[in-house]
Amino acid sequence: MRLSKRLKAISDLINPNSKIIDVGADHAFLDIYLNLYKKCECLAIDKSKYACRSALENADKYKANIKVITNDGLKGIDLNNEIIVISGMGTKNIMKILDFDIKNDLILSSHTNIEDLKNFLKEKKYYIYKEVIVDEYKKYDIIYARKEEKYD
Numbered sequence: 001m002r003l004s005k006r007l008k009a010i011s012d013l014i015n016p017n018s019k020i021i022d023v024g025a026d027h028a029f030l031d032i033y034l035n036l037y038k039k040c041e042c043l044a045i046d047k048s049k050y051a052c053r054s055a056l057e058n059a060d061k062y063k064a065n066i067k068v069i070t071n072d073g074l075k076g077i078d079l080n081n082e083i084i085v086i087s088g089m090g091t092k093n094i095m096k097i098l099d100f101d102i103k104n105d106l107i108l109s110s111h112t113n114i115e116d117l118k119n120f121l122k123e124k125k126y127y128i129y130k131e132v133i134v135d136e137y138k139k140y141d142i143i144y145a146r147k148e149e150k151y152d
């Protein structure tokens with residue numbers, strides 16, 4: 001399967017066999033790709049039942065083994081050492097989803113206000129481990145952020 005340039009750039013940041021939680025997964029193409037080609041364990045979350053239905057249909061079509069749930073962000077989700085991916089949303093929504101005491105690695109791609117997102121990460125004691133700019137119709141900034149204290 002072929003991913004968009006933006007989603008491929010996100011997948012390139014992820015090591016094989018990683019555990020992923022993709023918030024706002026929509027069609028779940030990223031999760032399907034990561035499961036098929038990098039043997040990642042993926043939980044695709046979307047607040048839209050319609051999106052989750054299309055994610056399940058796509059997983060079935062490509063014979064990918066991913067979990068899909070309808071949920072508002074990370075509410076009620078037990079977090080361990082998963083990488084959390086949030087892409088294709090605005091900064092305000094991303095900040096709302098991450099507004100708790102979070103420690104997981106984060107891969108974020110916002111449509112809006114990148115500087116606000118970077119300031120938010122700084123306040124949460126995250127540092128930017130990697131940053132990739134993708135030019136696909138417009139420029140997308142993809143940030144891989146890690147918690148400072150986890151690696152002291």
Ligand SMILES: C[S@@+](CC[C@H](N)C(=O)[O-])C[C@H]1O[C@@H](n2cnc3c(N)ncnc32)[C@H](O)[C@@H]1O
Nearest residue numbers: 024025026045046047048051071072073087088
């Ligand atoms: C434009 S799509 C992005 C799809 C994919 N992540 C990408 O980057 O191409 C945004 C998705 O985020 C979902 N979404 C927005 N806010 C959410 C939230 N609080 N919790 C879960 N899903 C959310 C929407 O329902 C929508 O399917």
